[in-house]
Amino acid sequence: MTKFVGRGEPLDSQGVAEAAELLGIPATVLWAVVTVETAGCGFMQDRRPVVLFERHEFRRRTAGRFDVSHPDISGSPGGYGPAGKHQHDRLGIAIQQNRKAAIESASWGLGQVMGYNAALAGCIEAEAMVSQFCRSENSQLIGMARFIRARGLDKHLKQCAWADFARGYNGPAYAVNRYDAKLEQQALRFASQPMPDLAVRSIQLLLSYEGFMPGPVDGYSGAQTKRAIARFRAANRFGEGEDPDEKLLGELLARLPSDTAKDLSFHG
Template sequence: MKPILTQQDYKEAARLLGCEVAAITAVAEVESAGAGFLANDTPKILFERHKFHQLTAGKYDTAYPDISNSIPGGHGKISDQHRRLQRAAAQDRQAALMAVSWGKFQVLGLNFKLAGFATLPLFINAMYTGEPAHLMAFCNFVKNTGLLAALQRRDWPAFAYIYNGPAYKKNRYDSRMAAAYKIFIKSSFYFYYL
């Protein structure tokens, strides 16, 4: 079983980001239902067909519309995501790995540098090691993208806009994060910061 996040991990991340633990856990809850790995010990992923489409200039849209499509969505079951990734990687491995949202915080592979990794392979390998690497990638991404102030203020619409893209309202990312935060903040542990 891969390492999962401890209370100390969350506290250190909250201290680093200057926010409440509840704000960090709210993001994880909405992005991955709070779990970074599947039962088979592979990272929880979401293959983003519209990102694969963008990264390959739509080259595979006609032959493989379920893995390359200009229209977001069509994700299917979580249990099918690694198979979808494998199918896309058979066409263009680099683009496929960048078109995946990875782990507990669903950081997009395309953002590996913003997540603090020099190369895409280093990022991918880290995503397989455990949830502490997922948290590190999240913290780096938040600090490097202008998300920090929104997370600290718990400005969920601003946070979701940058984190999930302009269509965030369609999936209610902002309201779901706000609701998760309200649940977590009731625990004294999740209130902890600085």
């Protein structure tokens, strides 16, 4: 079964700057979109990208052939089940039936871009988009920005027209989950407090890969993050202390697997 495990590189300042520039918006607005869409993190603890498998999309792409035999992965909207591993399990079952349709029927990464929107995200095809998204959160964020711009939704973000953006990004039922209100709330929050520290956020994500639970991957170093840092240092004889620093970040980044994949999926 396909694992979808790549390097899992955390988001950095270059990725944020490029995405914000593509959209012509301040970082506060960009962070609002990221936070509301995936709680701010594009990878799970096993370095697989966050996904949500949409069984109604799989039904559409396979003409309902698997509705009876596999109702969990082919049917009416809904029936998602829990987030995380369960979504990859559903995706894996769908891939056994029809790989192309399955990958196109899942949303991927930070921005939860649907596989069938790969071209709008600047990629050749869904497989290529997923390959990029497995590699880094930068790729995920830039893909999301390209999708937003291709759909003409950047104009709504520039105007902070939250309902218009939510309608275009999440569909006409956006109000059920209050996407517009959540976006506005997060934008106001980021405008009135320090922005997430990307180095801290990277350390949090990388610590989660190592099995040390730092709490939310949010770029703010709270008590749980500090305890995780102290435990990692003690377990690996990597000095003492509970504060994040560049040396710790370098050590954690060095533990990521090498990346030998060709960077061919983006175009235009």
